Structures are given as C-alpha cells and as structure tokens.
Amino acid sequence: MADVLAAPQQSKADTGLRTLTLISAAHWVSHFHMLVLPMLFPFLKTTLGVGYIELGFALTIFAVVSALTQAPTGYLVDHFGARKILLLGLCLGGLSLVLIGLHLSYSALIACAVLLGLAxxxxxxxxxxxxSAHMDEARMGRAFSVHTFAGYLGGAVAPAIVAALVTSVGGVGALIVSGAIGPMVALALLVFGVPEASAKHQRGAGGPASKQNIVTPALMVLTIFFMLLGLSNAGISNFGVVALMNGYGAAFSTANVALTAYLGASAVGVLAGGFLADHTHRHGQVAAICFGVNAGIVLLIAMLALPPAVLTAAMTAAGFLGGVIAPSRDMLVRNAAPAGAAGRAFGIVSTGFNFSGILSPLLFGWIMDQSLPRWVFGLSAAFMVLTVVLAPFTERKREQRLASA
Known part of the structure; x- marks a missing residue:
C-alpha cells in the first residue's frame, strides 16, 4: 500500500497541468458532496419520517465536525502527506453517502454527517x-483560481445532477451513485499520479516546519478574515431571495435571477482574480479595494428598492468583485504560512469558513424572523467593511515576516 500511495518523482513542468486538473476534480467533489444531503431533504423527510429541524441538525453536525477537524487535518497533511490524506478524504466522503443509501435511518444520517464533515x-x-508545492510560482494565483472555480462548479451542478439521479434511480440510488463519485475520483488521482506534498517538500531557512510556530498573528487574523468573508457571502446566498421578496417587494423570478447573476458572476470573478493575483504582490490591497467597492454596492442594495434590471446589474457586480478576491485571499494564506506548513496554515484559516457556516443560518435567520430583511444586505455590507479593515493588517504582517527572514 505504501508503494501504491508513494507519488512518483516528476518535475513541475510535467505535473503542473495534470496536478491542477486532478486537484480541481477533488475540489469539485467536495462541493458536490456538501449539497447532496440538502438536495435530498424532501426524500429523506418522507422516508425517515422526521422534520426539517432534525434534518437541519445533521447539517449543523457536519459544520461543527468540519470546523473542529480542519486544523488537526492540516497537521496530518504536513506530516503524513497531502496525497494520502486527500485520497482517504475522497473515499471517506463517498462511502458515507453509500452507507446511508444502504441503511436508511436517522442514526445513519447523523453518522453520514459526521463522516462527511471529517472528509x-x-x-x-x-x-x-x-x-503550493508543485505549481509554477508565476501561475500560482491562476492555479488557485481554477481550483476555487471547480469547487463553485461542483456546487452549481449538484442540484441538477441529484435531481436527475432521483428521477432515474430514485433517492437511494442517488445517494449511492453520488457517493461512488468520491472513490472514483480517488482512483483517478492514483492512476494519473497526483504528486505528494508534505513538510519535507518545503524546508525553510529556519529548519523543518515541525519546529516552527504555526499559530502566528497573521494566520489568526486571516482566520477571522475568512469567517467575515463567509458571513458576508452566506447572508446574500442563503437569504437573498427571501430578503428581496419580503423587504423590497421583488417578484420571486426577479429575486432568483438576481441571485443567479450574483453566484454566476462570483465564479467568473474567481477566474479573473487568478490573473490579477499573479500580477501583484499586494494581495491584501486587492482584497481591500474589491471589498470596499463591494460594500458600497451591497449597501446601495440594502437602502434602495432598485428596478429589476438595476438590481440584477448590482448583484452581478457584487458577485464578480466577491469572486475576484478569492485567489488573492488564498495567496495571503500561502505567503503567511511557515515553510512546509501549508497544510496546517490552510487548515487553520479554513475553520473561519466553517464557523461562518455555523453562525450565519442562526444570525440571518434571526434577522428574517425579526422582519428586518433589508439588514440581510446591510449586515453583509458591514462584514465586508470589516474585511477591508483586516486585509491591510495581514499584508503588513507578511511584509514584516519577509523582512525578518
């Protein structure tokens, strides 16, 4: 098994495109798997005889487990190899969905949520x-952008794929087939030789990463930064339609078109942001400028009842700017990570997204329950302003680290 999992020694030129394609496929699976259970809620509610509170609790379990295990998983990645851990994650996530498909019960659903969160x-x-270890440094921003775009794409196509599976093979079949995608992609990574990455691939001047302090002020600020990004996006993505309908009198079709434009523009913005990230070292300033403008646009939406065409244009611009900063956001983390500690660094800061996933449904749900739909956009704009405040601090920390190296 060790020989099978050991990645062959290949040059960056040989592995670049293949590595990006394989890793992007894995990221596609992660976002696809996150939406399989929510897309099957009607089937699960009827089959298991439970309410939406019980089903929502399973998603909370998923978010909590994922938040608590991100940083420890980063440690495992750096010390045992990213390739091995990624293969295990793909298989674990897939088999968890197969498990509930073969044994439909509420206890199996909770077990599936735990395993999916871990994966x-x-x-x-x-x-x-x-x-970080195998892509060309000059194209790192674009590599990050393609990787992020693949994740967005996985989430975007999940509803259609799951619906088609339910129609053709039923709810149980949809769970099993959706789960089987994970091990299939893991097999593709093995067959096409995705390279390994661990602490030994990046040794800094100060010695092995295991002897360096990974919990740095920059990474702590970036963790908060990620949480604020997640909160600013979650309010609009999850509650934007009902907020527009209840607070502005927008028709259901108008609200859905506006949200679709926002999400689609985000994906396009991610790709554009990759080129921008490769042509600047001021990633914090990129994030600050984009989200500063974005906060103004979202605040405008919060304050005014815009005509449908203007609303859609504003949502498109907001989505695009939100997507543009994603590669620069990832470059900030990479630059702040000690040598050989990329896994732990991204594991730590990604908990910010997980915490936003736990907090945002409660926060924005409470806002809607208080009949304050305009504050869905108003509070999102406030979170954007806070990211603008934090971004220069992360950039400044990075410069100080480089100066002392």
Missing part, C-alpha cells in the same frame, strides 16, 4: 499543500 476537512489543507 470535508481534508480538501483545503491537502489541495493547497499540493498546489
């Missing part, structure tokens, strides 16, 4: 460790 903690530390 989800693998992707960011492992993916970014491999990309």
């Amino acid at each position: 989800n903690s693998v992707y960011h530390p492992a993916d970014y460790a491999i990309l």
Whole structure:
C-alpha cells in the first residue's frame, strides 16, 4: 500500500497541468458532496419520517465536525502527506453517502454527517499543500483560481445532477451513485499520479516546519478574515431571495435571477482574480479595494428598492468583485504560512469558513424572523467593511515576516 500511495518523482513542468486538473476534480467533489444531503431533504423527510429541524441538525453536525477537524487535518497533511490524506478524504466522503443509501435511518444520517464533515476537512489543507508545492510560482494565483472555480462548479451542478439521479434511480440510488463519485475520483488521482506534498517538500531557512510556530498573528487574523468573508457571502446566498421578496417587494423570478447573476458572476470573478493575483504582490490591497467597492454596492442594495434590471446589474457586480478576491485571499494564506506548513496554515484559516457556516443560518435567520430583511444586505455590507479593515493588517504582517527572514 505504501508503494501504491508513494507519488512518483516528476518535475513541475510535467505535473503542473495534470496536478491542477486532478486537484480541481477533488475540489469539485467536495462541493458536490456538501449539497447532496440538502438536495435530498424532501426524500429523506418522507422516508425517515422526521422534520426539517432534525434534518437541519445533521447539517449543523457536519459544520461543527468540519470546523473542529480542519486544523488537526492540516497537521496530518504536513506530516503524513497531502496525497494520502486527500485520497482517504475522497473515499471517506463517498462511502458515507453509500452507507446511508444502504441503511436508511436517522442514526445513519447523523453518522453520514459526521463522516462527511471529517472528509470535508481534508480538501483545503491537502489541495493547497499540493498546489503550493508543485505549481509554477508565476501561475500560482491562476492555479488557485481554477481550483476555487471547480469547487463553485461542483456546487452549481449538484442540484441538477441529484435531481436527475432521483428521477432515474430514485433517492437511494442517488445517494449511492453520488457517493461512488468520491472513490472514483480517488482512483483517478492514483492512476494519473497526483504528486505528494508534505513538510519535507518545503524546508525553510529556519529548519523543518515541525519546529516552527504555526499559530502566528497573521494566520489568526486571516482566520477571522475568512469567517467575515463567509458571513458576508452566506447572508446574500442563503437569504437573498427571501430578503428581496419580503423587504423590497421583488417578484420571486426577479429575486432568483438576481441571485443567479450574483453566484454566476462570483465564479467568473474567481477566474479573473487568478490573473490579477499573479500580477501583484499586494494581495491584501486587492482584497481591500474589491471589498470596499463591494460594500458600497451591497449597501446601495440594502437602502434602495432598485428596478429589476438595476438590481440584477448590482448583484452581478457584487458577485464578480466577491469572486475576484478569492485567489488573492488564498495567496495571503500561502505567503503567511511557515515553510512546509501549508497544510496546517490552510487548515487553520479554513475553520473561519466553517464557523461562518455555523453562525450565519442562526444570525440571518434571526434577522428574517425579526422582519428586518433589508439588514440581510446591510449586515453583509458591514462584514465586508470589516474585511477591508483586516486585509491591510495581514499584508503588513507578511511584509514584516519577509523582512525578518
């Protein structure tokens, strides 16, 4: 088994495109698997005889487990190899869905949520460790952008794929087939030879990463930064339609078109942001400028009842700017990570996203329950302003670290 999992020695030129394709495929799976259970809620509610509170509790379990295991998984990635951990994550996530498909029960659903949360903690530390070690430095921003775009794509196509599976093979079949995708992609990574990445691939001047302090002020600020990014996006993505309908009198079709434009523009913005990230070292300033403008746009949406065409244009611009900063966001983490500790660094900061996933449904749900739909956009704008405040601090910390190296 050790020989099978050992990556062959290949040059960056030989492995670059193949590595990016394989790692992006794995990221596609992670976002696809996150939405399989929510897309099957109607089937699970009827079959298991439970309510939406019980089903929502399973998603909370998923988010909590993923949040608690991100940083420990980053440690495993750096010390045992990102390739091995990624393969295990793909298989674990897939088999968890197969498990509930073969044994439909509420206890199996909770077990599936735990295993999916554990599997989800693998992707960011492992993916970014491999990309950081094996991609061309001059194209690192674009590599990160393609990787992020693949994740967005996995989430975007999940509803259609799951719906098609339910129609063709039923709810149980949809669970089993969706789960089987994980081990299939893991097999593809083995066959096509995704390279390994661990602490030994990046030795800094100060010695092995295991002797360095990974919990740095820059990474702590970036963790908060990631949480604020998640909160600013979650409010609009999850509650944008109902907020527009209840607070502004927008028609259901208008609200859905506006949200679709926002999400689609985010994906395009990610790809554009990759080129921008490769042509600047001021990633914190990129994030600050984009989100400063974005905060103004979202605040405008919060304050005014815009005509449908103007609303869609504003949502498109907001989504695009939100996507543009994603590669620069990832470059900030890579620059702040001690040598050989990319897995742990991305594991730590990714907990910010997990915590936003736990907090945002409660926070924005409470806002809607208080009949304050405009504050869905108003509070999102406030979170964007806070990211603007934090971004220069992370950039400044990075410069101080480089100066002292």
